[in-house]
Amino acid sequence: MPSSASTPEFRPFVTWQGIIDWAQSHYRDRIFNKDEKIPTRPGLLYLVHRGAVRLVGSALASGSDNPTASDATDKVFLGFVGAGQPLEIVAQSPFNFQVYAHVEQTKVIWMYWEELDNWPHLRREVLEIFRYQHQRKLLWLCIVGQKRTTERLISFLKLLIEEYGEASDRGYCLPYPLTHAQIASAIGATRVTITRLMGKLRQQGIISIQEENLICWLTER
Template identity: 30%
Template sequence: MGVLCSAQSRVNQKGAFSGVASTLSSGRLPSTFAVGDVIPLWPEVVWKIERGAVRAVTWSEEGRPVILGYWGVGDIVSGFLLPVEPCQVECVKATELSRVPLNLMERGSEAMILQLKQAQELLAIVRCERAYLRLLNFLIWLAKKFGEEVETGRQIELRLTHQEIAEAIGMARVTVTRLLQKFEREGIICRPQGKTIVLKQM
């Protein structure tokens, strides 16, 4: 991908890992992480997501975050599946992980294929020229991957901010806010108590 980060981004990334790194060095490998925690990406460690969701992020030369993807229950996360430097994986929900030793992982090829498929799906969404369709397709993708059926439609279980959505699809935050309001007026989505998004039409 050839994406570089600013010096400040590198400092932030190093600081984000320091707490987890000290825990690892003490021999106590954590398996539960809170929202915003950074997952350690070690060459010999493969993580399987048992509960929650994470996102992978890198930075542009200007220091802007570039979202590489979102992963949920059953997905595999590892440094060797994310060949971008620098890169960090952050929890977007409270997350529980199980550690799969790399030498015992038999589904490596399948995991890599799934990662590639997701990257292609997100790339196709980002390439939509019309902002309306780009955001709508992203919501549909989130609803399929992280949604649960409710009476009014399919509820997206990730509580992403407008800024996080904007970063994921290369759009201005104000545009995301304006389009979400438009979707709500058109009956495409509803937002119970303004906390989660329910997609009423797929």
């Protein structure tokens, strides 16, 4: 399923090696364990050098008539950022974004936006990738707006697998595990519903679950 529409990739190998060296010598890189929180600050640009990170958001609504309920936050899975991809977080009350290493040994580099002026080629690529990510989030919003949960689930899995999927014997598999709770948070459903629907999709031979809990979209059925 991945096609010409898949993520634009960094190709400035020389630049990239230059960045890695620069980050190392300036103590701007760090390795994180799986599910470790990556500290992020607005105004900084992050580059995932190795592994993948998971972006999670939460909103704390104010102005509600029910202060007790509004204290509770719902954590929403907002997507992956894979190796070679940039990331930035603009915290904005009452919203809050968190970034977690999604796999072991995830390595992240960070820099100030102004520092990016030293690598104009990289800067342009970073902006092109945000342009692309913006389009992906529009698709995501389209999906979330669908009324039937089955439709949302199918479209959501396709969106992720189209972007991150790796070819396997029988189809394309997400290279990272994704829990039913994470899927549920992303498409406005309950964990229980997602578990039930995922079972149904498996029975229908639309998806399969590979070892280490990876979701695969089957192409031949």
